[in-house]
Amino acid sequence: MNVEELSGLPPGARSHFEEQGIEELYPPQAEAVKAGATEGENLVAAVPTASGKTMIAALSMLSAVQRGGKALYIVPLRALASEKKAEFDAYEEFGVTTGVATGNYESTSEWLATKDIIVATSEKVDSLVRNGADWLSDLTCVVSDEVHLIDDRNRGPTLEVTLAKLRRLNPQLQVVALSATVGNADELADWLDADLVDTDWRPIDLQMGVHYGNALNFDDGETREVPVEAGEKQEAALVRDILEEGGSSLVFVNSRRNAEAAARRLGQVSSRELTAGEQSDLAELAAEIREDSDTETSQDLADCVERGSAFHHAGLSSTQRSLVEDAFRDRLLKVISATPTLAAGVNTPARRVIVRDWRRFDPSAGGMAPLDVLEIHQMMGRAGRPGLDPYGEAVLLAKNHDESQELFDRYVWAEPEPVRSKLAAEPALRTHVLATIASGFARTRAGLLEFLEATLYASQSSEGGRLERVTDDVLSYLERNDFIERSGGPEDTLNSEADAASAFTSAADLADSGSGGGDSGGTTGQEEDLEATSLGHTVSRLYLDPMSAAEIVHGLEDADERPTALGLYQLVSRTPDMYELYLRSGEDETFGELYYERERELLGDAPSEFEEERFEDWLAALKTGKLLEDWASEDDEEQITERYKIGPGDLRGKVDTAEWLLGAAESLASEIDTEWAVAVREARARVEHGVSEELLELVSVSGIGRKRARRLYAAGIEEPAALRSADKGVILHVLKGEKTAENILENAGREDPSMDSVEPIPVEGGSGLSGASNSSSGELSTTENDTNTDADADDNQSSLGDF
DNA sequence: GCAGAAACGTTCTAGACAGCATGTC
DNA sequence: CTAGAACGTTTCTGC
Incomplete structure (x- = not known):
């Protein structure tokens, strides 16, 4: 199917895709269109990473917008939110706008309401539902990326409940769920009343194999000689091998320490092939890394980077992480050794992926436990850069023949595990039951259970009473802690329905009508009213457990x-x-x-x-x-x-x-x-x-952080008011750069922040530094010196006391 | 008896969402 | 139950 055959997209969208070199749809994309993705039909697409899932999402969302609707794109990580936002920003060209909502960065709610596409994390969407953002009811299309994360013990239930709530808010809502290939995509599709596109098709061929001895054996029977030199590690040999062909590699290991050690060793391999230009670029990158944070980790990372290698794990600051990711994508860095963070994060493809460790420490297993097939496949899926590599290779490492066989059986030829809902776990329900009651989705125990019936858990669970039992436990916990109140029997329901205040009247109606029909069959048997207390509402809105x-x-x-x-x-x-x-x-x-x-x-x-x-x-x-x-x-x-x-x-x-x-x-x-x-x-x-207490005022001036505040304080400038009156020379000396000093003075509200022709005046030792005593910079410093001298006199005393 | 090397023992282990208000990809 | 790197401590070895 060609792009030009597509209908229902905003004018200009087709030529936009064609300009991008997209003419023909990939088979899974074409299948998705056939299944009605552009006509508002629900869809579950279980396809490998990097085989055009985003395009399926884009087609669904754009056609929904063209029909006058509004689309939501749910991502699992904040970093992915900005990645997608950058991608969708290109649609502005034909008038489709995109906004982001994450905990860090939120466009105001009214502003979001004007956007056609909104990208948000699942937790943020959940929070928006709890807080009753009104534009949610305008949504006509929701895309849920990496929906297999429903399986995640901690964060899966949030996604699950959020999807259920969105669907209840607007039963017409189109749901497009994008998933990695999983064992039970059909179950997901059933749950969401969706058509299923389930395929292993990839735009770039992926060869999976196991390296053992001096040979790399692939799943298609092919073998490649990759000799391991004396004193060399397997992964080093594999990295060297592909680097000689000009390909980059990604090494997955199971701990941070291993990632750092491997990066150090692999630096010896990668440093051999660097051009002079690359070396200077890498030195620049290393400097940026050191600048971002002055810690041992940063030093180690910078040292590796200079040699064309890097490590990547959650101990890095987010700036450092993206520096490393970008440099790897630009082919400046030749190899990254990473913990599984990288497999779940932003797109960082490599010619060859080496999965060194396939077991990881897991306290609940009492030791090392093998990783899930799904997880390993996610890592292996990073192999092959579209447009750059002829194919991708994913390699597991074995020490002996038996292990090699085991790895083939366990991972290469294995089906990924099915996705199982984790909603019935008590910590998950604690949060979501309260939120469901507080935001008016359910007002009775039966209504609550009826709502929970719409989740994946209910559709998967064969063990009937489990959810109900845990729910009851959770309800009594919430009641004990004054988050909810239970009252009366069935006869009270009418009253509370009348005066219930909720942003979601329609949802509440649905829940209540459901509870009327549903037979609770529980231990209590009689209907009670559930209501969140004021404290409960606050807790739910604050998004606290x-x-x-x-x-x-x-x-x-x-x-x-x-x-x-x-x-x-x-x-x-x-x-x-x-x-x-x-x-x-x-x-x-x-x-x-x-x-x-x-x-x-x-x-x-x-x-x-x-x-x-x-x-x-x-x-x-x-x-x-x-x-x-x-x-x-x-x-x-x-x-x-x-x-x-x-x-x-x-x-x-x-x-x-x-x-x-x-x-x-x-x-x-x-x-x-x-x-x-x-x-x-x-x-x-x-x-x-x-900062300590005494710096709190200074630090409220934007441009002043903990370091500058401390230096200013030591120089006798103890509060923003002193910035307005103190000697500019002293300020300049303390703040170093002219530009920063001017900015800060402006933010502090000084009338004439200009630093032109001001000479820095050194302050000795932290004492004898009264701003008024300096006369060299003349009239500027003496303009408001009544308050000035006062403040400075105090400053001196207290700072002397400190030392 | 002592320095240095080798063997042995111990320790440790992945991941990162949210409020609110302000100012920016 | 299933690891493996790094570091600290003890033991061994050769002089």
Whole structure:
């Protein structure tokens, strides 16, 4: 099928695709069109990575927009949201606009309402539903990318519930689900009432094989000699082999440390083939990496990059990650060794993919557990760059013949696992049951169960009572913690229906009519009204796990005196929303001591030391809390990453999460009417900017971060007002660059921020630095010196006191 | 007896969504 | 139950 045969697209869309060199549709795309993708029909497309899934999505969305509708594209990662947005921006050429909504970056709601296509993470969509964004009811088409992630224990249920809610909000909604090839695409299609396109077709041939000894054996029976030199690792031989042909490679390993070690070793291979131009480009890239963060991880990465190799894992900052990804796509970097992050993230294809480790540490399995077929296939699917490589190769490594055979059986010839809903797990239901009640999708137990019936879980589950049992457990948990209230019997339903306030009247109606007909058949037998309390509404809107909210609420209620920063940091660190920081051996003692020193600061009751597991969690949270306190005490990034043995990306992640949770804690504090809201706000601001209390004011001026604030403070400039009055020479000296100094002064509201002909004035040692005492820069510095001298006199005293 | 090498033992292990307000891909 | 790298500690070896 040719592009020009397509109908129903916005005018200009076809020529746009033709300009891009797309003339003929790939077979799966043509199949999708035949199945009605451009006519609003539901569709599940289970096709390999990089075989034109995005085009299927684009055709569906564009035709929906042409019919006067609005489309939503759901992605699993923030990084993918910006990638897709950049791709869809090209449609602006023919008048189709795109907006993004993620936690980091959101266009305002009204503005989103004017966009034709919206790209968002599944959590953000869920949150938008909870907060009743009105443009959601205008949606006519929703695309769910990587829908197989429904299988994910943590985040799958969100996607599942969100899709169910969107469909309930608008029963006419077209659903296009894009999935990797999975074992049960037909089940997904059944669930979504969709047609199925299920194929292994790829635009570039993918050869899968196993390397063992000196030979690389492919699934089609072909063999290639890849000798391993003495003292050389298998993966090094494979990288060298393909590099001699000008191809790049991707090596997947199972831990960060392995990724770093492999990158270091592979640097010896990649450095051999670099041209002078590449070397200087790489040196530039290395400099950028060092500039982004001054930590050991960054140093190591930069050292590798100079030799044309890199590692990639979640310990890198997001800037570093995209630097590495871009350089690899530009063929500047020859090899990346990565943890599985890369397989799920943005598109980084390579000629050859080497899956070195196929087992990974898994505490729940009590040791090393083999990876899922689906996961391995996702990695292998990164092989073959469209338009660049004649074919892609995906290679597993075996040490002996038996292992080689096992790898063929287990991965090369194996079908991927089926996708199984994880919704019935209690943590998932805790959140979603509350949200479902709070946003009015269900008002009774039966209504709730009826809503849950529309999920994939229900369509898969043969074990009837399970969901109901867990739901009941969750309901009583929510009730115990004052997130919901149950009242009355069936006769109350009418009343509550009348005065129920909800953005989703239609959904509520549906739910209630469902509950009327549905026979609960549960243990209670009688109908009760479920309603979220004010606290419950807040928790749902804040997107908190109810258990996190309960922990925070109890912690704040238990505080008899003003909580310290450490107390609050430990509190949010022990909620399930904070990713756990591992307690290393020996650290239980270190933090045990810290615990006895600062026990009084911690909020709530510590578990007894005899409950080993819970006490350890408590200490692990203390460790995270201490990390946040260190950060908020202006310790260097380098010191912290070193002290806690983490990467810059981990630190930023922790800080980010803490910021979010403390923001939520602030809302909870006003909800439960405690007097500690101010303490929470301050702790949050300190974490946000990474500064001590005394710098909070300075740091509120945009352009001033923790470092500049500290230097200004040391020079006697303690608050924004002082920026307006202090000697420009001093400011220039402290802030270094003229441009930054001007910007900052402007942001601080100084009337004449110009730094023209201002000479920097060194400040000695942190004392003797009163701005008024400098006369060399003449009239400019003395314009407002009444307030100036005052402030500076104070500055001197307090900064002297500090030293 | 001692330095340095080899053997042995221990430790550790992937991933990253969200609020809100502000200003930007 | 199924690993493997890095580092620390002990033991071995050759002088």
